[in-house]
Amino acid sequence: MSSAEICTLTGANGPFEVGHFAGDAGAPTLLFAAGRGGSPDRHQNLLQGFHAAGFNVIAPHFDMLPDPVPTRAELLDRLDRLSTAVEQLASKHAPLFGIGHSIGASMLLVLAGATAYTIKRELIAHKLPRDIAHLALLAPAIDFFRGPNALDTLTTPLSVIGGTQDNIIPPKALQLFAALCPPQLDFTVQMVNGAHHFSFMDQMPPHIKDESPQQRAEELRTLYASIQRIFSRKCN
DSSP states (O other): OOOOEEEEEEETTEEEEEEEEOOOTTOOEEEEEOOTTOOGGGGHHHHHHHHHTTOEEEEEOOOOOSSSSOOHHHHHHHHHHHHHHHHHHSOTTSOEEEEEETHHHHHHHHHTTOOEEOTTOOEEOOOOSSOOSEEEEESOOGGGGOSTTTTTTOOSOEEEEEETTOSSSOHHHHHHHHHHSOTTSOEEEEEETTOOTTTTSSSOOTTSOOSOHHHHHHHHHHHHHHHHHHHHHTTO
8 A cells, every 4th residue: 555755844833744645636635633642653544545545635743642631732733733734735626524533533623613622621713714524533532622612613514433432432422522512513423332442543552452453453444434435425
């Protein structure tokens, strides 16, 4: 499979790297946002699969968050990198889609128009100047959106995927998130039986034991293909 070209872009806080699987002129763009660890390299099968399906794939690299509870400055830096990557590498005349894992999924929600709040109740708003056609959120960190009117103006269709064994973002948390979304929002929730928070990574963190790698890889291929079909229908 092809490898990403590593581009160096400059954001508000200095240079940063972006993995870029360039698509044909006018190809739809997939923006990928990694979780706390910050490296899209742990999601290579996802990124390569979408590129093979005809997407222009952009995946900024982030510094690992030293604490599970990030600061406002750390989140704003990630949002700046994501929006800078879209501005410089995404086609302006083709649909934009997003996939994110954990905190990365939360950052994509903010780019789509949601308002996040830190643990100190600091407001974070950073909407892109263009629409996102659809977001697929893998085990999204939804605690950021329990503040006033956090999701009221959200209009981007959402596919939310969680794991029945996720003890970081448990199923009840996703049910609460669904209840907070505007009633008219195009919104689906899919729970993957037996999956935990890190099951949605092609390469798990080193401290997590992969109990059934072959079965999990097959389940991820099926999940990615399902998301590709949803996104591709909106490209026609």
